[in-house]
Amino acid sequence: MGAHGPxxxxxxxxxxTNHKDIGSMYLWFxxxxxxxxxxxxxxxxxxxxxxxxxxVEPEFFNQMTTMHGLVMVFGAIMPAFVGLANWMxxxxxxxxxxxxxxxxxxxxxxxxxxxxLLASTLFMEGGGPNFGWTFYAPLSTTYAPPSVTYFIFGVxxxxxxSIMGAINIIATIVNMRAPGMTYMxxxxxxxxxxxxxxxxVAVMPVLAGAVTMMLMDIHFGTSFFSAAGGGDPVLxxxxxxxxxxxxxxxxxxxxxxxxxxxxxxxxxxPLFGYDSMxxxxxxxxxxxxxxxAHHMYTVGMPIAGELxxxxxxxxxxxxxxxxxxxxxxxxxxxSLTFETPMLFSIAFVFLFTVGGFSGLxxxxxxxxxxxxxTYFVVAHFHYTMVAGAxxxxxxxxxxxLPKWTGKMYNETMGKTHFWVSFVGFNLTFFPQxxxxxxxxxxxxxxxxxxxxxxxxxxSIGAFIYGASQLLFLFNVVRTITHGExxxxxxxxxGAHGLEWTVxxxxxYHTFTTPPEVKESEAHG
Amino acid sequence: MYSQAKRLSQLALxxxxxxxxxxxxxxxxxxxxxxxxxMTTSVTEVGQKIYDLHMLVFWICVIVGVVVFGFLFYSxxxxxxxxxxxxxxxxxxxxxxxxWTIVPFLILVVMAWPxxxxxxxxxxxxxxxxxxxxxxxxxxxxYEYIIPEGDNISFFSNLLTDKSEIYNTAEKGSNYLLEVDxxxxxxxxxxxxxxxxxxxxxxxxxxxxxxxxxxxxxxxINESWTRAEETxxxxxxxxxxxxxxxxxxxxxxxxxEQAEYDQWLAGKQAEAAEIKQLMAxxxxxxxxxxxxxxxxxxxxxxxxxxxxxxxxxxxIAGSPIATGGVSEHIGLMINGVPGSAMQAFGxxxxxxxxxxxxxxxxxxxxxxxxxxxxxxxIYNFKKGQ
Numbered sequence: 001m002g003a004h005g006p007x008x009x010x011x012x013x014x015x016x017t018n019h020k021d022i023g024s025m026y027l028w029f030x031x032x033x034x035x036x037x038x039x040x041x042x043x044x045x046x047x048x049x050x051x052x053x054x055x056v057e058p059e060f061f062n063q064m065t066t067m068h069g070l071v072m073v074f075g076a077i078m079p080a081f082v083g084l085a086n087w088m089x090x091x092x093x094x095x096x097x098x099x100x101x102x103x104x105x106x107x108x109x110x111x112x113x114x115x116x117l118l119a120s121t122l123f124m125e126g127g128g129p130n131f132g133w134t135f136y137a138p139l140s141t142t143y144a145p146p147s148v149t150y151f152i153f154g155v156x157x158x159x160x161x162s163i164m165g166a167i168n169i170i171a172t173i174v175n176m177r178a179p180g181m182t183y184m185x186x187x188x189x190x191x192x193x194x195x196x197x198x199x200x201v202a203v204m205p206v207l208a209g210a211v212t213m214m215l216m217d218i219h220f221g222t223s224f225f226s227a228a229g230g231g232d233p234v235l236x237x238x239x240x241x242x243x244x245x246x247x248x249x250x251x252x253x254x255x256x257x258x259x260x261x262x263x264x265x266x267x268x269x270p271l272f273g274y275d276s277m278x279x280x281x282x283x284x285x286x287x288x289x290x291x292x293a294h295h296m297y298t299v300g301m302p303i304a305g306e307l308x309x310x311x312x313x314x315x316x317x318x319x320x321x322x323x324x325x326x327x328x329x330x331x332x333x334x335s336l337t338f339e340t341p342m343l344f345s346i347a348f349v350f351l352f353t354v355g356g357f358s359g360l361x362x363x364x365x366x367x368x369x370x371x372x373x374t375y376f377v378v379a380h381f382h383y384t385m386v387a388g389a390x391x392x393x394x395x396x397x398x399x400x401l402p403k404w405t406g407k408m409y410n411e412t413m414g415k416t417h418f419w420v421s422f423v424g425f426n427l428t429f430f431p432q433x434x435x436x437x438x439x440x441x442x443x444x445x446x447x448x449x450x451x452x453x454x455x456x457x458x459s460i461g462a463f464i465y466g467a468s469q470l471l472f473l474f475n476v477v478r479t480i481t482h483g484e485x486x487x488x489x490x491x492x493x494g495a496h497g498l499e500w501t502v503x504x505x506x507x508y509h510t511f512t513t514p515p516e517v518k519e520s521e522a523h524g
Numbered sequence: 525m526y527s528q529a530k531r532l533s534q535l536a537l538x539x540x541x542x543x544x545x546x547x548x549x550x551x552x553x554x555x556x557x558x559x560x561x562x563m564t565t566s567v568t569e570v571g572q573k574i575y576d577l578h579m580l581v582f583w584i585c586v587i588v589g590v591v592v593f594g595f596l597f598y599s600x601x602x603x604x605x606x607x608x609x610x611x612x613x614x615x616x617x618x619x620x621x622x623x624w625t626i627v628p629f630l631i632l633v634v635m636a637w638p639x640x641x642x643x644x645x646x647x648x649x650x651x652x653x654x655x656x657x658x659x660x661x662x663x664x665x666x667y668e669y670i671i672p673e674g675d676n677i678s679f680f681s682n683l684l685t686d687k688s689e690i691y692n693t694a695e696k697g698s699n700y701l702l703e704v705d706x707x708x709x710x711x712x713x714x715x716x717x718x719x720x721x722x723x724x725x726x727x728x729x730x731x732x733x734x735x736x737x738x739x740x741x742x743x744x745i746n747e748s749w750t751r752a753e754e755t756x757x758x759x760x761x762x763x764x765x766x767x768x769x770x771x772x773x774x775x776x777x778x779x780x781e782q783a784e785y786d787q788w789l790a791g792k793q794a795e796a797a798e799i800k801q802l803m804a805x806x807x808x809x810x811x812x813x814x815x816x817x818x819x820x821x822x823x824x825x826x827x828x829x830x831x832x833x834x835x836x837x838x839x840i841a842g843s844p845i846a847t848g849g850v851s852e853h854i855g856l857m858i859n860g861v862p863g864s865a866m867q868a869f870g871x872x873x874x875x876x877x878x879x880x881x882x883x884x885x886x887x888x889x890x891x892x893x894x895x896x897x898x899x900x901x902i903y904n905f906k907k908g909q
Contacts, residue, residue: 051696051700051701052689052690052691052692052696053690053691053692054692058768058769058770058771058772059768062765062767062768062770130767130768131765131767132765136726136764136765138724138725138726138742139725139726139765139766139767142725142862143662143724143725143767226743227741227742227743227744228742228743232743232744233726233741233742233743233744234741234744267603267611268605268611269611269612269613269615270613270615271615272614272615272616272617273615273616273617273621274615274616275616276621298728298737298738298739298763299739299741299746300738300739300741300744300746300747303643303644303647306643306647307640307643310636310639310640310643311636314632314635314636315632317628317632318625318628318629318632321624321628322621322624322625322628324592325592325620325624328592328595328596328599329620330615331596331599331600331603332595332599332603333599333603333609333611333612333614334599334603334609334611334612335603335604335605335609335610335611336599336600336603336604336605336609337604337605337606346596346600349596350593350596353589353592353593354589357585357588357589360581360585360635361578361581361582361585364577364578364581364635364639365639365643366573366574366577366639366642366643366646367574367577367578367581367639369574369646369735369736369737370563370564370574370578370732370735370737372728372737372763373728373730373737373763373764374763433561434559434560434561434562437560437561437562437563437564438560438561438562438563438564439564439732439760439761441730441761441762441763441771443765443770443771444761444770444771445771446690446701446771446772447701447771448699448700448701448702449558449696449698449700450557450558450560452558453558453559454559
C-alpha cells in the first residue's frame, strides 16, 4: 500500500478522501437511486396503463408518486451532479483534490443511511410518505402516516449532505484554482456549479426549517401550519417553494454546464458567448429566488402578488433563451460529429426548449388556472428534469467515462441507448400535455375513459424509456470490464480544458503540482 | 367562435399527434373526445379569454420554436464534419447578444398585457347574484347556498361511480369517475360567487368549462366566480392531492334556466323544512333501522364494510363502541377521531341521520343492543358539549 495509491478492500471506500473515489461512489449511488425511483415510476405507469384499478390501491399509488419524486430529486439527480462535481471540478481547475476532503467523505456516507431510512418507511405500519414530493401541510402533518417522522429525519440528513457538498465545492473553486485560472477563464461547468452551490447553501436550510416546523406540529403541539391553532397552511407552501424553486435550478444548472462543455468539443469550435453564458446563469439564479409563488397561483394571493410573480417568472425566459441561442450558435459553422455525448446534448437543447415553452405558458397566471395541478404540469417538468438533468447527465457519463476508466464505451450501444431513450421519453411525456389540457389532474390513480388512449401511449413510452436505462448500465459496466483501452489524454479530438491534459485513465492523484494555465486551455 | 378556435388548435397539434400515433392511427378518427388534445373550451366569457390567451402564447411559442429549431437543425445538418465542414473560430458578437436579449423581452410584453387584463377580470368577485360556500372534505364536496332571507340550503356531493366499475367487474360508463349523487345547480347568465374552503386537508375546486380553479384551504375562505352562458352539465375534479381518494371526488355543475333553478331551490327548501320537522319526532325501532341502513350504505360502508366487518375503518360488528355506552358512541360519531380516517360527522349528517345510524350500528351486524337513539338525544348531546 503505497502512499500514493488507493487503500485495498472495503476500507478504501469507507475512509477515502480522494475526490475521484468519492465522485465514483456518488455516481454509483445516484444510479442505484435512479433505478429505484424509476421502478416506482414503472409501477405508476403500469397502474395508469388503463382506467380502473388493476395493480395497486390508491393509498399505495400515492406512496409511489411521492417516493418517485423524492428519490429522483434528492437521490438520483442531485447526488449525480455532486458526483460529477467531485470528479471534474478539481481536474478542470487544476486542483489536487477538493478543499475539504474529510467532509467530502462524510457528505457522501450520510446519504445511504438517509435513503435507507426513507425507503424503509414503505414497510412501516401505515405505509410511507403519501402526500406528494411537495408534502403540503396539513396532509403531511395532522393527516400523515406515522412514518412521516422518519421521512423528516431523512430529509434533514439529505439536506446536511447537500449543504456540506456545496460548501466544499465553493471552498474548492474559490481557493484551489491553479495559478492563472481566473474566474472568467473557468470552464462553464465549474461556473454553473459555483452558482448552484450558492443556491444550495441558501435554500437547503429553508427546507430543513420547513420539515422542522412539520416535526414540531406533529410531535410538540405547535400550529405553524394548522389554521385551527392560529397557523397557516399556505405558509408551508411559501416556505417550501422558497426552497423548491431555486431547487429546480439546482437540478438544471449543472446540466447547462455539462452541455456547454460537450457542444464545443463536438462542434470543434469555442463556446459562443462565454461571458453572456456566465451572466445568464447568474441572472437565472437570482430570478429563482423571486418567482416561488408561481407554484401557488391558485392559493388565493392578492392580485398584486399574482402579477409580480407572473412578470418575474416570464422574465426567466430572457436569460434562458440567450443560453439556447448561444448553444446553437456554437454549432453554427462548426465541424460537427455526433458521438453519443453530442446526441444527448443536442437532444437536451431541443427538449429543454420544449419544456421552456410549456414553462412560459404556465407562467401566464390566468391560463395557469386551467393548467395548474394537471398532467400539463407533469409533462412540463419532466421535459426539464428528464430531458434536462437526466439527458445531460447521460451525456456527461459518456463524455468523461473514457477519462475515468481509460477505456472506450461501445459507440453503437451508446447511440442505441440514446435513440431508444429519445423515442421512449417523448412517447411518455408528449401525450401528457394533451391529457393535462383536456382536464386530467395529476396524482390520480384512475381516470375517465376520455384520457385512456394517451395514458396507454404514455405507459408504453415509459416502459421503453425504463428499459433503455438498463442498456445504459450494461454499456457502462461492459466498458469497465471489457472496454477497448485508450491512452490518448485528449480522448476527443475537439476537447479543450485541463482535464484532458492529465493521462488517460486519470491517475489516482492529479495536479499534485499546479499546472500552468495556457490561454488555449481557458474556458475548457 | 369557440369551435373555430378549437379546430384551429387541433389543426396545429395534429401533425405532432399523428407522428406520435402512427402505430394506432386506426383509432384516431373514431372518437374525437377521447383524443382531445387541447384545453377545454369554456362557457364563460372569462374562460374564453383564458382560452384565447392560452392559444396566443401557444402560437407565439410555435413561431419561436420554428425559428429556433430551424436554426438548430440547419446548424446540425449543414455543418457536419462528415460532409467536410471546417470549423470557424468566432465566439463573440455583442450586437447579437443584445438583440436576442431585447427581442424575447418585447415578445414577453406582448403576452403580459392580455394576461394582466384577464387576471384583473378574474379577480373581480363583486356584485354576485348568488353566493355558494364550497367546502372540501376527504373525499366529497359540500355546497351551501347562502340565502339572505331564510335558512341556507346545504348538501353533500359524493362520487356516484360504483366500485364494480372501478375494479373492472362492470363496464365503465361514459361519465366514469365524473358523476355525483347530487350535483350543484346554478342558473344560467347569473354571476355566481364561490366561497371556497376545506374542512380537513387542502383540496382544489376545478371545473374546466367554468374556468374556475381555486384551492380549498382549511381556515381560509377563497373567492372565485363564474357566469355560465350556456345551460348544460359541466364536470370537474378535485385538483389538489388530498389523500387516498383524491382521484374520487368529482364535481358536477348543472347550469339550468332561471325558472328551473327556482323550482329546484324551492324543492330543496321544502326538503329542509321536512327534515326540521322530523328532528322533533320520535321514531320507532323499525323506522330508525331503515333510515340508519340508508345512511350507513351512503356514508360508512366504504371504510367499515357492508357487514360491519371493517376495512380501512375498524369493524363495527362486536366493536366496543357500538356495544358500549350510548353517549360515547354518539360523541364518536359527532366528533370523529382526530388524526384518523374517522371523520367528524356532526356537521355532515343531520340529527335524524345521526340518530338513525347510531341506532343501526348498535343493532345490526349481530350487535343487538336493543337501544334506540332519537334525534332529540343527538340535539341534547351537541348542546351539552
